[in-house]
Amino acid sequence: MTDLPAGFVARTANVGIKDDSLDFVTVIGEAGTTGASMFTKSRFAGASVVLSRELVAHGRTRGVVVLSKNSNVATGEEGMSNAREIIKRMAIFHDCDDDNLVIASTGVIGRQYPMAKIRDGIAALHGADESRDASLVARAIMTTDTRPKIAEATISGTPARIVGVAKGVGMIEPDMATHISLIFTDAAVGRGELDVAFRWCVEHTFNRVSIDTDTSTSDTSVCLASGAAGAVQSDAFRTALYDVLLSLTKQIARDGEGAERVIEVRVDEARDEEQAVTVARAIVNSPLVKTAVHGADPNWGRVAMAIGKCSQYLDIDQRRVVIRFGDQEVYPHQLNAAGLTKLSTYMKNDEVVIHVSLATGTSQATVWGCDLTDGYVRINADYTT
Secondary structure: OOEOOOOEEEEEEOOOOOOOOOOEEEEEEOOOOEEEEEEOOOOOOOHHHHHHHHHHOOOOOOEEEEEEEEOOOOOHHHHHHHHHHHHHHHHHHHOOOHHHEEEEEEEEOOOOOOHHHHHHHHHHHHHOOOEOEHHHHHHHOOOOOOOOEEEEEEOOOOOOEEEEEEEOOOOOOOOOOOOEEEEEEEEEOOHHHHHHHHHHHHHOOHHHEOOOOOOOOOOEEEEEEEEEEEEOOHHHHHHHHHHHHHHHHHHHHHOOOOOOOEEEEEEEEEOOHHHHHHHHHHHHOOHHHHHHHHOOOOOOHHHHHHHHOOOOOOOOOOOOOEEEEOOEEEEOOOOOHHHHHHHHHHOOOOEEEEEEEOOOOOEEEEEEEEOOOHHHHHHHHOOOO
16 A cells, blocks of 8 residues: 655545446645646636636645546536535535645536535545545546556655555646646645756656647646654655656556557757657657557558658758657658567567657657547447437
């Protein structure tokens, strides 16, 4: 069992959104907890996102409430009223102010919360035991995930820990963080320092995973620091935080809807980081690249095609680009029949690395995704039926 860091307790429940599993969780940090949050930029953001943006503006976040299997998106004034009511009820439950909490929701779009059931569920929490089991938190936020996603790290030179959980397998092309993720640490970190470190780590992990190019209407990522384990060095904190977020990022890619293989795309020798990220995303998001990886088809020309789509970059010269699968160069030095057979064997691995050198500069970036299978089509074709 992975425990939450010191200073945090959780309660999980079924409040009637899912049929027979956990669908509600709240985690609260002790007084003095600091928080940083990031949310989707979607123009169809859900009521929970809109309300949480309002709540975090005061800079007093110390806890979170998550409901799964209902996104509370496209639900109008009723949806907003329901989100406010849940926050008020949970603030009373935790004996804190409304703006000490954020709320996140994930699931089907366009359906109102079953408020009668939720009210009863919240009332029943008063008789529920507190827990520090992070796996229960991870399970309570799942929708089509096949497994809970948990990661932890100890901050170098200290007893302080960071524990993260995440939900997300589909509708993932981040434009903030992605999915829903909850990160907890008992390190003493000021709000400003926490916000800077969290945003940097999100940009280099969560913001670089893509399952299907679709940005969620509900993306919410929250990082809370209780301070119970004392002060830490800034660099050590950022390193541990990055490690936790990177592990969760890879777990999301591995659990992509219907996925059988993780795709890691590394682009280096780029003009700048933006160019590296753009080219890497073009590759990992290409349905033709995804299906080639799924079928272990050594058709490296699809990677060349994806690079070529980035036509805004006039400094990319195909004569100088190098494409590799793993350590095997496939362009410009092309493979013979035996080499292609060996490449196909490599592409049957659980993780396939595509490495592209652009020869336009010295910057680099890595993104993660997964193959495209008939399982993805089936899951999403039948999502609400």
